[in-house]
Amino acid sequence: MDFALTLLRNSPSPLHQQLYEELRQAILGGRLLPGRRIPSTRQLAKSLGISRTTVTQTYDQLLSEGYIETVLGSGTFVCTQLPDDLLRSTPISSTEKMTRPPVKLSKYGDSLIQTKNVPRIPEPEMPINFRYGRPALEQFPIKLWRKLLSHYCCSDLQWLDYSRDILGYKPLREAISRYLCRSRAVNCEPDQVLIVNGTQQALDLIMRLFIEPDDVIAMEDPGYLSARLIFQTHGAKLLPISVDDSGLIVKDLANNSNEQIRLVYVTPSHQFPTGAILSLPRRLELLTWARQTGAFIIEDDYDSEYRYGDKPIPALQGLDRSDSVLYIGTFSKVLFPSLRIGYLVLPKSLISVFARGKWLSDRHLPLLEQQVLTDFIEEGHLERHIRKMRSLYDQRRQALVKALNVYFGDKATILGEKAGIHLMVRLHSPFSDQEIIQRAASHGIGMMSAGPHYLIPHSQGEFIFGYGELTQQQLMESICTIAQILFSPE
Numbered sequence: 206m207d208f209a210l211t212l213l214r215n216s217p218s219p220l221h222q223q224l225y226e227e228l229r230q231a232i233l234g235g236r237l238l239p240g241r242r243i244p245s246t247r248q249l250a251k252s253l254g255i256s257r258t259t260v261t262q263t264y265d266q267l268l269s270e271g272y273i274e275t276v277l278g279s280g281t282f283v284c285t286q287l288p289d290d291l292l293r294s295t296p297i298s299s300t301e302k303m304t305r306p307p308v309k310l311s312k313y314g315d316s317l318i319q320t321k322n323v324p325r326i327p328e329p330e331m332p333i334n335f336r337y338g339r340p341a342l343e344q345f346p347i348k349l350w351r352k353l354l355s356h357y358c359c360s361d362l363q364w365l366d367y368s369r370d371i372l373g374y375k376p377l378r379e380a381i382s383r384y385l386c387r388s389r390a391v392n393c394e395p396d397q398v399l400i401v402n403g404t405q406q407a408l409d410l411i412m413r414l415f416i417e418p419d420d421v422i423a424m425e426d427p428g429y430l431s432a433r434l435i436f437q438t439h440g441a442k443l444l445p446i447s448v449d450d451s452g453l454i455v456k457d458l459a460n461n462s463n464e465q466i467r468l469v470y471v472t473p474s475h476q477f478p479t480g481a482i483l484s485l486p487r488r489l490e491l492l493t494w495a496r497q498t499g500a501f502i503i504e505d506d507y508d509s510e511y512r513y514g515d516k517p518i519p520a521l522q523g524l525d526r527s528d529s530v531l532y533i534g535t536f537s538k539v540l541f542p543s544l545r546i547g548y549l550v551l552p553k554s555l556i557s558v559f560a561r562g563k564w565l566s567d568r569h570l571p572l573l574e575q576q577v578l579t580d581f582i583e584e585g586h587l588e589r590h591i592r593k594m595r596s597l598y599d600q601r602r603q604a605l606v607k608a609l610n611v612y613f614g615d616k617a618t619i620l621g622e623k624a625g626i627h628l629m630v631r632l633h634s635p636f637s638d639q640e641i642i643q644r645a646a647s648h649g650i651g652m653m654s655a656g657p658h659y660l661i662p663h664s665q666g667e668f669i670f671g672y673g674e675l676t677q678q679q680l681m682e683s684i685c686t687i688a689q690i691l692f693s694p695e
Contacts, residue, residue, distance in 0.1 A: 208244060212253060220255055224263040232272050232283055239285045243273065312418075316438040321657075323434055333683045334651035337478070337627040337671035340538050341597060349586060353577045364576060368569035371560045373400025373548075377575045380582040381548050388588070389509060390519035391532060393550045399559055402545040402570055404505060407533045408432055410549070410562055411503060412439040415467060423461070423469040425453050427658040429477045429505065432470055445660035452476050452483030455490040466500045473521055474509035478629045478655050478669050480621015485518055492521065495529035502530045508625035510539055510591045513599050528552035536578065538626065538673075539591060546570060546578055598626050604677035605670060608684035616692065626673035629655055631666055634691045638665045644690045650683050 210227045212220055231237045243249075246264060250257040264281065267273045275281050310318070317323055357364055372378060378398040385391035401407045416422070418440030424433065426445030436443055444464055447454050453471050471491070473483035483491075495502050504521045522532040535547035551559055581587055605628060609617045618631040634641065638654040645652045655667040672680055 208249070208252070210253060212255070221259045221262040221266075224253075224255075224259065225266050228263065228267060229272060232287070237283050239283050239287065241283045242280050243283065245280060312440065313438055316440070320434060320437055323438075331646065331651035332649040333675065333679055335668075335670045335672070335675075335683075336651060336653060337669050338538055338542075339671060339674040340541065340626065341594065341674055342541055344594060344597060345541055346586065346590065350577065350581070353580050354573070356580075357573055357576045364571075364573040366572075368572055370569070371564050372396065372398065372556075373570065374572060374575035374579065377546075377579040377582075378548075380579050384582055384587070385520075385534070385550070389506065389517075390523035391550060392523050392525075393532075396556060397551050397553060399549045399551060399556075399563060400570055400575065401547045401549055401563065402567070403535050403537055403547040404507075404533055405431060405435065406566070407547060407549040408435045408503070409439075410559065410566065411468070411531060412436065412441070414555075414558060414562055415501070416441050420467045421464050423458055423464075423466050424660075425471060425476060426660045427478055427655060427663075428470070428660070429472060429507070430658050432505070433658075433660070436470070443660060448476055448479055448481055450481055452481045452487055453491065455487055455494060458491070459494055466498065468501050468503055469495070470503040470505065471521070472505045472507040474506050474512075474518075475625040476621065477505075477507055478627070478658050480623070480625055480627070480629055482512075482518065482621075482624060483521075488518065488521055488524055492525055492527070492529060496527040500529070504530050504532045506532065506534045508538065509534075511595055511598055511626055512624040513595075513602060514623055522550060528554065531555075539587070539594075540578075540581075544574060544578070546574060598673060601672045601675065601677060601680060602626075602628070604680045605672045605684070608681045612685050612688035616688075620667075627669055627671040630668050630670055632668060632691070633666065636691065638668075641668070641687075641691065645687055648686050648690060650686060652687075 208231075210224065210231075212223050212227070214220070216223060228237070228243075237243065244252065246257050246260040250260045253260075264273065268275065271284055271287065273281055274284050368374065375395065377400060378395040381398050382393055382395045385393065399407075401410065412435060416436075416439050419442050420440075421444050422436050422441045423444040423446050424436070425448050427448070428445075433443065444461060444466065446457050446469075452473060453469075453476070458466075458469065469491070471483065473488060475482065491502065494500075502521060502525075506520055509517075509520070520532060522530040530552075532550035533547065534550075536544055537547070549559070602622060606619060606622060609619060609630060613632070616633045618633070620629040620631065622628055632641065636644070638656055642652050642654065653669045653671075654665070655669050656663070656665060658669075675683070
């Protein structure tokens with residue numbers, strides 16, 4: 206084992222004393238944990254390029270002071286029980302740690318610290334959690350995925366090398382292009398598909414290439430919080446546009462003609478978080494507005510795979526005739542979140558600059574997962590899995606709606622239940638959002654207010670109920686519990 210130590214040959218302090226101080230500080234500072242085996246005198250001398258006598262002299266001193274111990278036939282170890290007076294002592298250092306001025310961050314770094322809702326600590330785990338965006342992981346065909354994975358692991362070593370394709374694994378881009386054409390009426394060629402590690406990276410890349418500080422981005426209000434945070438930390442000025450049962454109100458967008466709007470961000474297939482679906486007339490109206498103003502539309506095709514009852518409406522990108530749409534999709538919710546593979550469908554004129562920006566950002570995604578996903582799509586497993594999950598989520602959606610109707614009655618208003626894997630619900634209760642969340646948490650139920658997703662302050666009482674990962678029984682029992690803690694006499 207090599208161990209990084211700093212020894213200065215031109216120091217007035219002898220080498221054995223420097224080595225003693227370095228090892229003692231490593232023990233007291235936790236770099237060398239109690240019970241940890243340390244190199245033999247021969248190994249350490251060879252590693253540091255000093256004499257074995259110097260190391261032996263140092264070990265003898267540490268041994269006599271109770272820092273290390275020798276075990277016959279096994280080696281030398283840090284003592285498992287260090288004396289209390291040693292643990293309380295201040296480590297000695299041959300060079301005192303120098304103080305430095307406070308760290309000066311960039312504007313972007315400062316914005317990360319100052320912006321609310323940017324994750325800082327992990328969320329506490331709850332036995333039942335209505336968090337959104339979590340699929341039913343136990344339903345994923347893991348044996349099939351493992352089989353495909355094993356095939357590529359054993360067939361060749363191409364996946365160990367750097368990728369030669371700056372846009373992403375070409376067979377995967379071809380498979381995605383065909384899939385989007387079939388399922389979403391997207392009009393694209395494989396070279397228009399840029400593989401990214403998810404929606405967040407796609408949005409960040411768009412910001413870097415399109416937006417200067419104080420440029421205007423219009424977005425739905427309420428809207429997707431993570432997108433808003435990315436826009437804000439890049440210094441964009443956000444213009445909230447209201448939504449109704451038919452999605453983004455395009456007339457409100459057009460009424461802001463005095464604003465030089467660079468981008469408009471929409472989730473048309475399942476508006477986040479209200480669940481509204483952008484109607485076909487609104488889609489055509491939005492595309493006309495973009496063509497006339499020269500603005501670009503970011504179409505986040507969120508939850509487009511999961512719709513219940515209604516016929517699918519073609520994606521904005523498929524209706525576009527003026528290259529005004531940047532289309533984003535991801536496999537995180539369709540398959541599983543740790544599969545960090547998404548895609549950005551680009552107008553042909555933007556392929557080169559986006560490819561360069563992506564290459565400077567992270568070169569490429571892991572090739573092995575891209576190869577496996579390609580086969581998963583091409584062999585029909587993806588669409589079979591989606592059909593299965595659509596049926597399952599529809600059952601869970603109906604169970605949640607039924608539970609809300611049974612236990613809340615007219616004290617709950619359900620919004621946007623025809624798509625996705627979450628509902629937005631307006632609860633009519635005497636408590637604040639925070640009180641409701643705390644009361645539910647005391648019974649092991651995690652709830653999420655829709656409040657942070659609004660740009661303009663609104664009345665409280667709206668919550669996001671994700672149901673993808675919860676069974677029908679869990680949904681019924683947890684809604685019953687929430688109703689009891691909100692409306693039953695204490």
